[in-house]
Amino acid sequence: MHINQDGGRFRASTHAAIAGRERELRSLADGVRRLNAAVVSNTATVSETESLAEAVHALADRMEGHVPDVPPLRYAGGENPDDLEPHDIFPYDPVLGVYSPLALPVECEYRDGKAIGVARFGTPYEGPPGCVHGAVLAGVFDQVFNVANIMGGTAGPTTHLSLRYRRPTPLREELRFEAWVESVADGRVESRGHVEHAGQVTVESVGRFRILDPERVSNLMREGEGA
16 A cells, blocks of 8 residues: 555554654655745745745754654564565655655555556656656666565665666656566676656666675665664
């Protein structure tokens, strides 16, 4: 079950810093997303811009008072990892994280051996006029590959990522990312994927990764901030 912006469906989190306040934290992140979009699109007067900036800084001061000296871990786990969905594992991820205002977030699921991500990017993600920034697309592919690898039991760090931009990828249109594990050999995995708009592939990507032992991956995901 995905956590939707309309608040209609929520999945309880296993993350200690999120559990019990899923709806409220998602609403907070959505509010900052709205600010992100407004900051890069507004035409307020000088005086109004100054007033808005003061209000935002005041809110940041208030929120910083609730940030512990050691910030919460970025990842979540559970007694049975097989029951986790991508958004459970990466609650603060800059691509998938429903609780990270840096993320759209891309709505991702794993089905029939593929990681599938659905997104509709707005102005904050613009590169060429009217199109999604190429670096944003690269970041999405890297994480959608990550989902495909983790769910396929071949998790590990990226060693190579390449993209072929076949045609412009438009803003404000529904995009569908697909990624899958293509091959596994000698501790390495190659994954492939593409993004489609209106049935046409706009970008193709290939990722190569070094497979790590699942226990080592689990330990890395639970290390402290700065790891």
